[in-house]
Amino acid sequence: MSCVKQSGEAESGLPGTDLEFNAYASMQPRVPGQTPVEARNGRRVKQAAVPPQGVYLPNNNVLTPQMRSPEYVQMSNAAAITLGIMPGKMHRCGCTRCLNLLLTYPEGCRANCAYCGLARHREAERDYADRNFIRVDWPAVPMQQVVDIVARDGERSPFHRMCISMITHPDSDADTVAVLKTWTAKVDPSTIPVSILSNPTTMQRDDVARLKDLGADIFTVALDAATPAIFDRTRGKGVQSPHKWQKYWEILLDARDIFGPQKFGAHIIVGMGETEHEVLSLVQQLVDLGGHSHLFSFFPEQGSLMDHLPSTPRDQWRRVQLARYLIDYAGVRVEQMSFDAEGRVTGYGLPQAELDDAVNQGIAFRTSGCPGKFRDDVSACDRPYGDSPPSNIASYPFQPNKKDLQKIRRQLRIPVVQG
Numbered sequence: 001m002s003c004v005k006q007s008g009e010a011e012s013g014l015p016g017t018d019l020e021f022n023a024y025a026s027m028q029p030r031v032p033g034q035t036p037v038e039a040r041n042g043r044r045v046k047q048a049a050v051p052p053q054g055v056y057l058p059n060n061n062v063l064t065p066q067m068r069s070p071e072y073v074q075m076s077n078a079a080a081i082t083l084g085i086m087p088g089k090m091h092r093c094g095c096t097r098c099l100n101l102l103l104t105y106p107e108g109c110r111a112n113c114a115y116c117g118l119a120r121h122r123e124a125e126r127d128y129a130d131r132n133f134i135r136v137d138w139p140a141v142p143m144q145q146v147v148d149i150v151a152r153d154g155e156r157s158p159f160h161r162m163c164i165s166m167i168t169h170p171d172s173d174a175d176t177v178a179v180l181k182t183w184t185a186k187v188d189p190s191t192i193p194v195s196i197l198s199n200p201t202t203m204q205r206d207d208v209a210r211l212k213d214l215g216a217d218i219f220t221v222a223l224d225a226a227t228p229a230i231f232d233r234t235r236g237k238g239v240q241s242p243h244k245w246q247k248y249w250e251i252l253l254d255a256r257d258i259f260g261p262q263k264f265g266a267h268i269i270v271g272m273g274e275t276e277h278e279v280l281s282l283v284q285q286l287v288d289l290g291g292h293s294h295l296f297s298f299f300p301e302q303g304s305l306m307d308h309l310p311s312t313p314r315d316q317w318r319r320v321q322l323a324r325y326l327i328d329y330a331g332v333r334v335e336q337m338s339f340d341a342e343g344r345v346t347g348y349g350l351p352q353a354e355l356d357d358a359v360n361q362g363i364a365f366r367t368s369g370c371p372g373k374f375r376d377d378v379s380a381c382d383r384p385y386g387d388s389p390p391s392n393i394a395s396y397p398f399q400p401n402k403k404d405l406q407k408i409r410r411q412l413r414i415p416v417v418q419g
C-alpha cells in the first residue's frame with residue numbers, strides 16, 4: 001500500500017491523444033444503482049460491531065471495525081506515513097506537509113458525488129473505511145493518538161497545517177468542532193494552523209463562525225464543480241445527491257465575511273465538462289471576493305460513477321494551472337487572457353518573457369491548496385498523487401525540476417502568444 005497507485009488509470013490525458021479537453025457532452029456520470037437494504041447506512045459494520053483496536057489499515061477482506069468520529073478520524077496514506085503510523089515511501093516525496101483528517105462513520109458520507117470514491121452508492125460493495133478516495137486508501141486512527149504524536153514532536157513536526165475534511169453526515173458539524181477542540185487542547189494552532197474543508201449542505205452561518213472562534217485559520221468550500229449545471233449533474237439531482245450550488249455559495253460568502261481576505265477559498269475539479277474560460281472566470285470571481293481557488297485535475301476514481309471517463313488531458317490541465325496561478329498570485333485578470341471558440345486559453349495576458357519566468361519558476365504546476373510555512377503560493381497540502389499517477393503527474397507535490405519543466409512545456413501544447 002502506498003501513494004503509488006492504481007489499476008484502471010485512464011491514459012487519455014497523455015500528449016499525443018486526440019482529446020484536448022473534456023467536453024460537457026462526454027462527461028456524463030453513470031446512474032447510481034440500488035443498494036440492497038442489508039448494506040445501507042453501514043448496517044454490515046454496525047451489526048458485526050467489531051470493536052476497533054487502534055490503527056485500522058483499510059482491508060476489504062476483513063470485517064471493518066465500528067469506528068466513529070470524533071474518537072476516530074481517517075487520514076491519507078501520505079499523512080499516515082509522515083505521522084509514522086504506517087510504513088511506506090512516496091515517489092520523489094519525503095513527506096507531506098498537511099495532515100488531512102477525514103471524519104469517519106459506519107454510515108459514511110450520505111451524499112453521492114459522481115467523481116468521489118466515498119460516495120453513498122459504494123456502500124453496496126465496500127464499507128466506508130475501506131473506500132479509496134483521491135486515489136489512495138485512508139487509514140483510520142484514534143484522534144487522541146494523532147494529537148499525542150503531533151504534540152510530542154512539537155517544533156520538529158513535519159506538518160505545516162492540519163485540515164479537517166467534513167463529509168455529509170448528520171453528526172459532521174458537531175464532530176468537526178470536537179476534533180478541532182481535541183487538536184487545540186494540545187497543539188497550538190498558531191504553530192500548526194487548521195483549515196476546514198467544509199460540507200455546506202449541513203451547515204449554517206453560525207457553524208462557520210463557531211469554527212473561527214475555536215481557532216480555525218482557513219475555511220474552504222469543496223465546490224468541486226465549476227458551473228451550476230456540472231454541480232447539479234455530478235453532486236445534485238443528477239446522481240440522487242443532496243447538494244445545491246446555491247447553498248454552497250451561501251456558506252462560501254459567509255466564510256468570506258467571517259474568516260476574511262485570503263482566509264477562505266474553494267476547491268474546484270478541472271475537466272468535468274466546463275470550458276477553460278468558465279473555470280478561470282470562477283477563479284477570477286474568487287480572487288475578486290478576496291479568496292483563493294484550489295484546483296484538482298479530474299481523475300476517474302476507481303469505483304466512482306465517473307470511473308469510465310477520461311482524466312483531464314494534460315494540455316487542458318496545464319493551461320488552467322498556469323492561468324489560475326497568474327490570476328491568483330501575479331495580478332493578471334481573466335479579461336486580459338484570450339480564448340478560442342472552445343473556451344481554451346490561447347494567451348495568458350503577459351509578455352512572453354514574463355510568462356516564461358512564471359513557467360520556469362514551476363510553482364504554478366505544484367499542488368494548489370492552503371499555504372504552509374515556505375511561502376504564500378506554495379501549498380502545505382501537497383496531496384501526493386491525489387489527481388494522477390506518478391508516471392504522468394498532474395499536480396506536482398514537490399518543486400518540478402528541469403526535466404519536469406521540459407515535460408510541462410511540451411504539455412502546454414497550444415502555442416503561448418504574447419499578451
Ligand code: SF4
Nearest residue numbers: 109111113116118119
Ligand atoms: S460530499 Fe464530499 S465526501 Fe461525500 S460524496 Fe460528495 S465529495 Fe465525496
